[in-house]
Amino acid sequence: xxxxxxxxxxxxxxxxxxxxxxxxxxxxxxxxxxxxxxxxxxxxxxxxxxxxxxxxxxxxxxxxxxxxxxxxxxxxxxxxxxxxxxxxxxxxxxxxxxxxxxxxxxxxxxxxxxxxxxxxxxxxxxxxxxxxxxxxxxxxxxxxxxxxxxxxxxxxxxxxxxxxxxxxxxxxxxxxxxxxxxxxxxxxxxxxxxxxxxxxxxxxxxxxxxxxxxxxxxxxxxxxxxxxxxxxxxxxxxxxxxxxxxxxxxxxxxxxxxxxxx
Numbered sequence: 001x002x003x004x005x006x007x008x009x010x011x012x013x014x015x016x017x018x019x020x021x022x023x024x025x026x027x028x029x030x031x032x033x034x035x036x037x038x039x040x041x042x043x044x045x046x047x048x049x050x051x052x053x054x055x056x057x058x059x060x061x062x063x064x065x066x067x068x069x070x071x072x073x074x075x076x077x078x079x080x081x082x083x084x085x086x087x088x089x090x091x092x093x094x095x096x097x098x099x100x101x102x103x104x105x106x107x108x109x110x111x112x113x114x115x116x117x118x119x120x121x122x123x124x125x126x127x128x129x130x131x132x133x134x135x136x137x138x139x140x141x142x143x144x145x146x147x148x149x150x151x152x153x154x155x156x157x158x159x160x161x162x163x164x165x166x167x168x169x170x171x172x173x174x175x176x177x178x179x180x181x182x183x184x185x186x187x188x189x190x191x192x193x194x195x196x197x198x199x200x201x202x203x204x205x206x207x208x209x210x211x212x213x214x215x216x217x218x219x220x221x222x223x224x225x226x227x228x229x230x231x232x233x234x235x236x237x238x239x240x241x242x243x244x245x246x247x248x249x250x251x252x253x254x255x256x257x258x259x260x261x262x
Contacts, residue, residue: 026231026238029074032064033094035082037150037169040194041259042099042117042221045079047198059259060098063116063252064223067242082150092228095235100224101155111227111236114243115220116252117261119188121155122210124177124203132183137216146173146182155219156186170201178206188219190261197260 034056038044042060045052056077065075077098080088089097090109102112123140125131132143137157145163147153148170153163164182167173170192177185189210195201203210225236246252256262 024230026234029076030068030095032077032096033080033085034097034099036079039099039191040198050199059255062255064098067239089224089226092226096223096225098223100222101219102222110224113223113239116243118218118220119190120218121216122187122189122212124185124208124210126177127207127209135214137213143183146176146185148173170195174203174206
């Protein structure tokens with residue numbers, strides 16, 4: 001009788017352990033989200049004959065798909081409003097998002113991957129007016145600045161009161177620059193060029209130029225992974241290992257070439 005009871009307890013304990021291990025395993029599909037306003041060339045809707053399609057493409061999506069594919073895992077992505085995406089990754093509805101700068105708050109709320117790409121901080125100005133004399137990031141605050149609604153300008157050391165972010169897109173913020181509503185538009189160079197490449201921003205045709213901000217380093221970007229999933233630890237380990245391996249062997253050189261980053 002005692003032997004049978006012990007055997008029953010052991011079998012039950014084994015079943016519980018197996019169930020826990022099963023929940024801890026990475027799923028065959030990782031669902032992720034990103035911002036619907038697009039972030040070319042890293043994340044955007046593919047254009048077909050100049051028209052926006054429903055297919056999501058970009059350097060970031062190809063990069064993470066390459067990491068996951070090594071373990072036979074498929075990546076799926078949905079572009080939704082940015083703030084909603086951040087909240088739903090935090091809650092665990094989505095496993096991760098792909099294009100985020102880091103902060104202390106994000107470190108607390110998410111598992112933050114290693115850096116996997118960097119962007120250069122610049123400012124755009126209207127060639128038909130005198131060029132703003134910006135010799136350091138602190139000089140930005142001396143001028144009237146315009147930005148895009150929802151974008152993070154903290155890397156430029158700007159507070160919300162330092163910049164007008166009433167424009168809800170690149171075309172509109174550049175229109176405000178041309179209308180002399182502001183003297184400069186701080187931005188990420190690679191993203192601005194990405195919008196130009198997909199036909200959403202013609203700053204050259206509008207007689208708008210850009211320049212780098214002296215003394216400002218490039219800004220690193222990361223993947224944010226939910227802490228609320230049973231497999232979160234395994235997912236961040238897989239992602240970080242993949243980033244190290246890809247970067248060590250120039251494994252993303254073809255992606256950089258494909259998306260105009262070289």
